[in-house]
Amino acid sequence: MTEQDAKRGPDSAEPAPAPYGAAIDLLTVPFAGAPIFTRARALRPTGKVLPEHARSHNRALVLQTLYTAGAQSRADVARETGLTRVTISDLVADLIAEGLVIELGQREDARPGKPAILIDVDRAAFQIIGVDLSEHQRFLGAVIDLDGGIVSRAEVDRAGATGERAVDLVIELVRGMLASTTTPVLGIGVGSPGVVDPLGVVRSAPNLGWTDVALQARLANEFSLPVHVANDANVAVLAEHGASQLDDLLLVKIGHGVGAGLIIGGRPVIGGGFAAGEIGHVVVGTDGGPRCACGKHGCLEVWLAVPRLTARLDAIDPESPDAASARDDILHEAGRRLGIVLAPVVGALNLAEVVLSGPAELLDGALHEATVETLRNRTMAEHNRDLRLRMTAQAQDIVLRGAAVMVLSGQLGVA
Amino acid sequence: MTEQDAKRGPDSAEPAPAPYGAAIDLLTVPFAGAPIFTRARALRPTGKVLPEHARSHNRALVLQTLYTAGAQSRADVARETGLTRVTISDLVADLIAEGLVIELGQREDARPGKPAILIDVDRAAFQIIGVDLSEHQRFLGAVIDLDGGIVSRAEVDRAGATGERAVDLVIELVRGMLASTTTPVLGIGVGSPGVVDPLGVVRSAPNLGWTDVALQARLANEFSLPVHVANDANVAVLAEHGASQLDDLLLVKIGHGVGAGLIIGGRPVIGGGFAAGEIGHVVVGTDGGPRCACGKHGCLEVWLAVPRLTARLDAIDPESPDAASARDDILHEAGRRLGIVLAPVVGALNLAEVVLSGPAELLDGALHEATVETLRNRTMAEHNRDLRLRMTAQAQDIVLRGAAVMVLSGQLGVA
DNA sequence: TCATGTTTGTTAGTAAAGCTTACGAACAAA
DNA sequence: TTTGTTCGTAAGCTTTACTAACAAACATGA
Numbered sequence: 001m002t003e004q005d006a007k008r009g010p011d012s013a014e015p016a017p018a019p020y021g022a023a024i025d026l027l028t029v030p031f032a033g034a035p036i037f038t039r040a041r042a043l044r045p046t047g048k049v050l051p052e053h054a055r056s057h058n059r060a061l062v063l064q065t066l067y068t069a070g071a072q073s074r075a076d077v078a079r080e081t082g083l084t085r086v087t088i089s090d091l092v093a094d095l096i097a098e099g100l101v102i103e104l105g106q107r108e109d110a111r112p113g114k115p116a117i118l119i120d121v122d123r124a125a126f127q128i129i130g131v132d133l134s135e136h137q138r139f140l141g142a143v144i145d146l147d148g149g150i151v152s153r154a155e156v157d158r159a160g161a162t163g164e165r166a167v168d169l170v171i172e173l174v175r176g177m178l179a180s181t182t183t184p185v186l187g188i189g190v191g192s193p194g195v196v197d198p199l200g201v202v203r204s205a206p207n208l209g210w211t212d213v214a215l216q217a218r219l220a221n222e223f224s225l226p227v228h229v230a231n232d233a234n235v236a237v238l239a240e241h242g243a244s245q246l247d248d249l250l251l252v253k254i255g256h257g258v259g260a261g262l263i264i265g266g267r268p269v270i271g272g273g274f275a276a277g278e279i280g281h282v283v284v285g286t287d288g289g290p291r292c293a294c295g296k297h298g299c300l301e302v303w304l305a306v307p308r309l310t311a312r313l314d315a316i317d318p319e320s321p322d323a324a325s326a327r328d329d330i331l332h333e334a335g336r337r338l339g340i341v342l343a344p345v346v347g348a349l350n351l352a353e354v355v356l357s358g359p360a361e362l363l364d365g366a367l368h369e370a371t372v373e374t375l376r377n378r379t380m381a382e383h384n385r386d387l388r389l390r391m392t393a394q395a396q397d398i399v400l401r402g403a404a405v406m407v408l409s410g411q412l413g414v415a
Numbered sequence: 416m417t418e419q420d421a422k423r424g425p426d427s428a429e430p431a432p433a434p435y436g437a438a439i440d441l442l443t444v445p446f447a448g449a450p451i452f453t454r455a456r457a458l459r460p461t462g463k464v465l466p467e468h469a470r471s472h473n474r475a476l477v478l479q480t481l482y483t484a485g486a487q488s489r490a491d492v493a494r495e496t497g498l499t500r501v502t503i504s505d506l507v508a509d510l511i512a513e514g515l516v517i518e519l520g521q522r523e524d525a526r527p528g529k530p531a532i533l534i535d536v537d538r539a540a541f542q543i544i545g546v547d548l549s550e551h552q553r554f555l556g557a558v559i560d561l562d563g564g565i566v567s568r569a570e571v572d573r574a575g576a577t578g579e580r581a582v583d584l585v586i587e588l589v590r591g592m593l594a595s596t597t598t599p600v601l602g603i604g605v606g607s608p609g610v611v612d613p614l615g616v617v618r619s620a621p622n623l624g625w626t627d628v629a630l631q632a633r634l635a636n637e638f639s640l641p642v643h644v645a646n647d648a649n650v651a652v653l654a655e656h657g658a659s660q661l662d663d664l665l666l667v668k669i670g671h672g673v674g675a676g677l678i679i680g681g682r683p684v685i686g687g688g689f690a691a692g693e694i695g696h697v698v699v700g701t702d703g704g705p706r707c708a709c710g711k712h713g714c715l716e717v718w719l720a721v722p723r724l725t726a727r728l729d730a731i732d733p734e735s736p737d738a739a740s741a742r743d744d745i746l747h748e749a750g751r752r753l754g755i756v757l758a759p760v761v762g763a764l765n766l767a768e769v770v771l772s773g774p775a776e777l778l779d780g781a782l783h784e785a786t787v788e789t790l791r792n793r794t795m796a797e798h799n800r801d802l803r804l805r806m807t808a809q810a811q812d813i814v815l816r817g818a819a820v821m822v823l824s825g826q827l828g829v830a
Numbered sequence: 831t832c833a834t835g836t837t838t839g840t841t842a843g844t845a846a847a848g849c850t851t852a853c854g855a856a857c858a859a860a
Numbered sequence: 861t862t863t864g865t866t867c868g869t870a871a872g873c874t875t876t877a878c879t880a881a882c883a884a885a886c887a888t889g890a
Contacts, residue, residue: 044681045476045828048497051847051875054464058877061460075838082463087877089839113837114885195798204797248687250763260763264679266459271765272663275798282762283793286700286755294795340701344756345763347697348665348675350686378698380709382619383610383690413460466846466876473848490867502848504868528866529856 055091058083060413062091063100066121067146067414071104073116092119099125100412121414123147126186129177129225130403131170133192134232136207136256141173142397143181144404148242150397152180162209170215171222178223187226187411188219189403191235193257197274200229207256228406232399233277234268237261239394239402240355242415250351251392252279252338254358258301264349279345280305284337303337309362328366335367339374346387347379357392364391470506473498475828477506478515481536482561482829486519488531507534514540515827536829538562541601544592544640545818546585548607549647551622551671556588557812558596559819563657565812567595577624585630586637593638602641602826603634604818606650608672612689615644622671643821647814648692649683652676654809654817655770657830665766666807667694667753669773673716679764694760695720699752718752724777743781750782754789761802762794772807779806 058081065077074092078085095101102125104118123146132140138158143151156173158166174188192215194205200216202208219227237251238261247266253259260277262269269276280301281294289298290308302308309330316326342354356363356371372389379387392398409415473496480492493503510516517540519533538561547555553573558566571588573581589603607630609620615631617623634642652666653676662681668674675692677684684691695716696709704713705723717723724745731741757769771778771786787804794802807813824830 044824044830045472045479046681048476048848049469049472050849051466051469051877054466054469055876057460057464061463064460073838084878085839086841086879090877110887111837112835112885112887114839114883116838246687262763264684265682266461267680267682269679269764272661272767273765273798273801275795276765277763278765278795278798279759279762281795282759284701286702296792341759344694344697344759347694348677348692348760349684350688350691350693352687377711380690380693380696383688383693386688409459415459463877465878466848470847488867499849500868501850501870505848525858526866527858527864529854529868531867 057413058087059091059094062088063095063121063412064414066101066119067412071118071120073107073118075116077119121146125183127151127181127183128186128404128407129174129181129188130400130407131174131188131190132232132399132403133170133190133208134253134255134399139169139173140400141177142400143177144400146186146408148239148401148404150400151182152177154180166208166210167213167215167218171219174219174223185225187228187407188223189235189405189407190215190219190227190229191232191399191403192229193232193259195273195275195278196229196231196234198270200227202229203274226407226411228403228410230268230406231259231261231277233259233261234270235261235402235406236357236392236394236398237263237355237402238268238405238409238415239398240357240392241266242401242405243393244353244355246353248349248352249355250342250345250349250353251355251357252342253398254304254356254363255306258304262349279341282341284340300337300341303334306359306362309334331362331366332370335370336374338367339371339378342371343375343378346375346384350383352386352388354387354389355392356389357394357398360391360395472828473502474506474509477503478510478536478827479829481516481534482827486533486535488522488533490531492534536561540598542566542596542598543601543819543822544589544596544603545815545822546589546603546605547647547814547818548585548605548623549668549670549814554584554588555815556592557815558592559815561601561823563654563816563819565815566597567592569595581623581625582628582630582633586634589634589638600640602643602822603638604650604820604822605630605634605642605644606647606814606818607644608647608674610688610690610693611644611646611649613685615642617644618689641822641826643818643825645683645821646674646676646692648674648676649685650676650817650821651772651807651809651813652678652770652817653683653820653824653830654813655772655807656681657816657820658808659768659770661768663764663766664768664770665757665760665764666770666772667757668813669719669771669778670721673719677764694756697756699755715752715756718749721774721777724749746777746781747785750785751789753782754786754793757786758790758793761790761799765798767801767803769802769804770807771804772809772813775806775810 061081062077065080069080074088075085078088092101100122101119102122104120107116107118126146128144130142130144138155141154145151154173154177156169158169161169178185192202192205193207194210195203197203202210202213202215204211216227216229233251233253236253237249240251241249241263249263251261253261258280260279262277281292281296281299283296283298284300284303285298290302291297292299292302312330313327316323320326346354356368368389368391375387375389394401405415476496477492480495481487484495489503489507490500493500507516515537516534517537519535522531522533541561543559545557545559553570556569560566569588569592571584573584576584593600607617607620608622609625610618612618615629617625617628617630619626631642631644648666648668651668652664655666656664656678662678664678666676668676673695675694677692696707696711696714698711698713699715699718700713705717706712707714707717727745728742731738735741761769771783783804783806790802790804809816820830
């Protein structure tokens with residue numbers, strides 16, 4: 001415990017309730033003569049805003065500016081944020097005192113005026129624990145630095161563990177990684193399959209035999225660190241969002257199952273029942289299809305889940321002269337089915353970007369092409385001309401890095 | 416002009432740019448020991464927050480509290496908002512000075528302590544002009560009070576007018592309504608078909624022959640009042656949102672065309688190309704279908720648009736013994752097609768509520784039933800158990816009232 | 831070489847916003 | 861009549877970010 005104490009992030013003494021209670025996440029700016037649209041329309045105000053909330057926001061803004069733009073002077077930050085140099089100096093002093101920001105010495109390049117002192121987020125000050133529970137056979141973990149770089153990896157064989165035993169495995173995995181950290185830990189981020197509510201309770205994850213497992217509370221209690229838990233696909237899209245900077249984004253994660261993560265207007269979509277993105281069991285098309293484990297016929301998963309796809313591909317006789325085209329046909333059909341399901345979503349949300357995550361050898365070819373073609377044929381070209389469908393650049397680590405983004409965002413307001 | 420001056424809402428001297436420029440619409444509350452979820456996760460801060468922004472927000476909060484809960488004392492508002500009585504008194508003094516709030520005299524009921532002075536939004540102080548351009552043959556308008564009640568109506572026959580002539584018709588319609596207002600006007604709200612950007616430029620509305628028509632600017636210039644313009648379905652969903660209080664909502668508006676409006680996490684969805692909700696030309700199913708004006712086969716509109724539906728129904732021989740069942744078949748098929756398109760959207764967004772707007776005699780029967788049945792059969796029952804599909808309660812006036820909500824929200828931060 | 835201009839970061843003082851504390855007014859209940 | 865409660869307001873405090881001013885440290889050009 002004392003060892004963990006030393007590794008704690010700032011302000012994380014206990015996983016206490018939010019200091020501002022039900023305080024607010026938005027400011028409306030009403031009463032202007034002309035319409036105001038920063039992103040959406042003016043919004044219903046949902047709680048009071050005190051000066052200290054503004055301070056919190058501005059501090060996060062400074063951190064965000066440094067985080068994305070890198071080392072620069074206080075004056076640079078002032079210009080970029082619109083706050084004054086005085087205010088920035090004050091905020092930066094706080095951040096330095098907390099160990100989040102460091103001075104790097106004078107700027108080298110020669111220009112008139114007093115030379116600037118460069119400051120930056122101390123990217124070596126904290127590490128983050130990322131956990132990916134979405135694979136079928138094993139749980140993955142990583143120690144991740146503030147830049148999203150993976151410092152070290154760990155994994156445990158799931159060996160079919162479910163229920164309480166699976167929870168113990170997660171705890172064991174995290175404990176091992178905490179022992180290997182070389183700095184204080186900012187927090188723990190977990191991407192879990194299934195439906196996860198905003199408090200980090202896994203409402204339902206059939207593969208793991210979990211029903212109403214309070215994973216966030218369990219881990220927070222065990223390690224006395226900030227913990228964030230969310231659905232694996234919803235976590236994955238955070239990683240992609242950090243990379244793409246686009247504010248509307250759909251990520252389809254194809255693995256043992258098929259799930260999606262959505263960001264709209266820069267905000268993750270959770271869903272009324274916390275089940276946003278669960279498109280694996282939406283029926284595709286009007287021509288039936290193979291029977292799914294859920295009882296329906298023609299669910300997206302029966303066309304697209306990796307086990308189903310590989311089984312179908314393995315059934316091809318590799319000696320056959322048509323083997324290559326048979327393979328393409330199977331992948332083409334899978335891609336078409338994905339396009340059919342995505343078309344209404346892309347149309348309704350007028351999405352600019354759809355990202356695929358999963359085995360590139362399956363997705364990044366005939367399947368990808370068929371999905372694009374189907375989307376183009378089934379939506380209004382005029383509105384969705386700019387739509388891009390691409391493979392993720394994050395490969396296997398997308399959930400781990402997304403988990404880090406979740407912690408960064410939750411603890412520092414940075415991503 | 417002097418007459419209009421008298422009718423102006425507060426702070427609407429000129430349609431000037433927003434006083435706070437690119438100021439901010441959200442506050443993050445980072446750095447808490449435990450995850451903070453008001454609605455979504457912590458967010459990237461996107462701009463500075465000054466004390467006056469907090470003041471604006473809190474003022475809107477007071478207004479919102481009074482608007483929804485009705486007449487009450489300053490102390491009541493203080494308890495409800497969490498601000499102190501002192502601060503509430505100060506804010507209310509401002510609001511009274513601006514004519515937005517009035518004192519109603521002492522509370523009647525007998526209880527201990529000094530009797531409270533009731534205050535309320537002065538619901539008779541301002542009126543709103545709502546305009547609905549979504550009908551094919553005519554433009555509708557209404558003078559609407561702050562409660563959303565329709566004070567008077569107006570309409571002009573479109574007579575096929577397009578382009579500049581159609582703009583002139585809108586101006587004429589608004590001018591007539593302004594002449595009939597009996598109070599200052601808070602603003603003008605317009606629901607237009609087509610793609611409308613956040614600045615109120617109608618990027619494209621084929622029916623009206625509009626391309627890049629700066630309707631907001633034109634009207635603001637003409638009348639020197641705050642003007643808000645948005646897509647008709649996106650406007651309609653605002654009316655429904657005001658009524659339902661749910662934070663995730665999809666409204667499907669079926670008329671001459673088919674469009675949708677979306678609210679997710681309490682925020683209207685605009686879309687990357689400002690074309691969110693344009694589902695009319697998404698292809699339904701995998702079995703082809705009638706040819707659409709857009710060139711594709713089996714678009715949602717060919718199954719569901721009112722002209723198509725009525726044409727198909729009119730083709731039934733009313734004398735035939737099967738007339739009733741033939742009618743049901745047609746409506747059932749239309750509903751099924753709607754369900755097929757909605758299923759992926761409902762699944763991906765985990766929507767709690769879908770609302771239908773359009774001719775009740777067509778929608779509120781076999782069609783509605785078929786849509787519900789199809790949605791249930793094609794999505795995961797477990798996740799979408801609570802899904803409700805219902806007819807709007809707003810009938811014909813949904814766009815007009817939504818336009819009023821848009822103005823209320825934009826000008827007062829209230830809805 | 832030296833005066834001039836520029837840029838940085840800090841100090842001092844000010845304005846705005848909401849808080850705490852305190853108080854008089856007005857009432858119900860004992 | 862006394863006591864306790866509630867309301868609205870006043871006075872003063874704290875926090876926050878702002879403006880104004882300045883010293884330090886550099887480049888540039890006469």
